[in-house]
Amino acid sequence: EVQLVESGGGLVQPGGSLRLSCAASGFTVSSNYMSWVRQAPGKGLEWVSVVYSGGTPYYADSVKGRFTISRDNSKNTLYLQMNSLRAEDTAVYYCARDRAHGGLSDYWGQGTLVTVSS
Amino acid sequence: DIQMTQSPSTLSASVGDRVTITCRASQSISSWLAWYQQKPGKAPKLLIYKASSLESGVPSRFSGSGSGTEFTLTISSLQPDDFATYYCQQYNSYSGSSFGQGTKLEIK
Numbered sequence: 001e002v003q004l005v006e007s008g009g010g011l012v013q014p015g016g017s018l019r020l021s022c023a024a025s026g027f028t029v030s031s032n033y034m035s036w037v038r039q040a041p042g043k044g045l046e047w048v049s050v051v052y053s054g055g056t057p058y059y060a061d062s063v064k065g066r067f068t069i070s071r072d073n074s075k076n077t078l079y080l081q082m083n084s085l086r087a088e089d090t091a092v093y094y095c096a097r098d099r100a101h102g103g104l105s106d107y108w109g110q111g112t113l114v115t116v117s118s
Numbered sequence: 119d120i121q122m123t124q125s126p127s128t129l130s131a132s133v134g135d136r137v138t139i140t141c142r143a144s145q146s147i148s149s150w151l152a153w154y155q156q157k158p159g160k161a162p163k164l165l166i167y168k169a170s171s172l173e174s175g176v177p178s179r180f181s182g183s184g185s186g187t188e189f190t191l192t193i194s195s196l197q198p199d200d201f202a203t204y205y206c207q208q209y210n211s212y213s214g215s216s217f218g219q220g221t222k223l224e225i226k
Binding site for chain 1: 119150152154156161162163164167173205207208209210211212213214215216217218219220
């Protein structure tokens, strides 16, 4: 059974850093396209980042230069390193397995809440 | 970047109604469009991919159509479990994706 479990969310001050983790089971992270999608409180879905099976990452303009997507193949885990956090980064962050280039997420985690506030 | 625009933002309907949600892309995305259903506090659920292909396990009352820049999601006969928020997503480009702003389907 495919399962994705996020962790690492919490309260952080503006300008701070946080690393989110997404532990996968039932499939191999390194063989799949993996994405991060976020949702600000009461708002819609926003695509954040993707990493392809070959390792190439892409980012939304809103996080480029501040966020880094990576994976640990030995732990079958996806990460999102978030630096220089801003209030507008406050959201529930979901990791997802993508079936196709650029999106089409067929399995999602339960989400982890990141709150950026002083 | 490709912008996705959904309409309406909110839709009030009754059980048994046929409803249609529209999604427009700012440029052609061929058929690289997905639809998701999201309920409060839950992750999105994939309903439709490649504009009109029904995801496994999704009831046949859901259908999708369109290509290029205009797409629709139709629910043929609303059931109580269908009241939720629906999002379209384009996945035309390797360099990233984008979602519509969502359509909240409410009970009339």
